[in-house]
Amino acid sequence: MNCPNCLEKLLWGGEHSYDAHGLEGDGIVSNSSCANKECKVDVVVVYESIKSWQDELYEKIKDDKNYNTLK
Numbered sequence: 001m002n003c004p005n006c007l008e009k010l011l012w013g014g015e016h017s018y019d020a021h022g023l024e025g026d027g028i029v030s031n032s033s034c035a036n037k038e039c040k041v042d043v044v045v046v047y048e049s050i051k052s053w054q055d056e057l058y059e060k061i062k063d064d065k066n067y068n069t070l071k
Contacts, residue, residue: 003034005041010034013042 001010010032018027027046034041 001032001043001045003036003039003041004043006034006036006039008034008036008039010041010043 002008003010011034013031013033016029016031018025018029021029023029023046030045032043032045
C-alpha cells in the first residue's frame with residue numbers, strides 16, 4: 001500500500017483486534033505509517049469480515065422487499 005499523500009511505500013506498524021479499539025464484532029485494525037520522513041501520514045485500515053457485511057446487506061434487501069410489498 002502506498003501513502004495517499006506522497007505515494008511512498010507505507011510501513012506496516014501492526015494489527016490489533018476489534019476489542020483493542022472498543023469495536024464490536026470480529027475484524028482486524030491495521031496501522032501503517034509513511035516511509036518518507038518528511039511526510040507525516042499515518043494510515044489505519046479497519047477490516048471487517050465479509051460475512052458480517054453480507055449479513056447487513058441481506059437484512060437491508062429483505063427490509064426493502066418487505067417495505068415494497070406493504071405499499
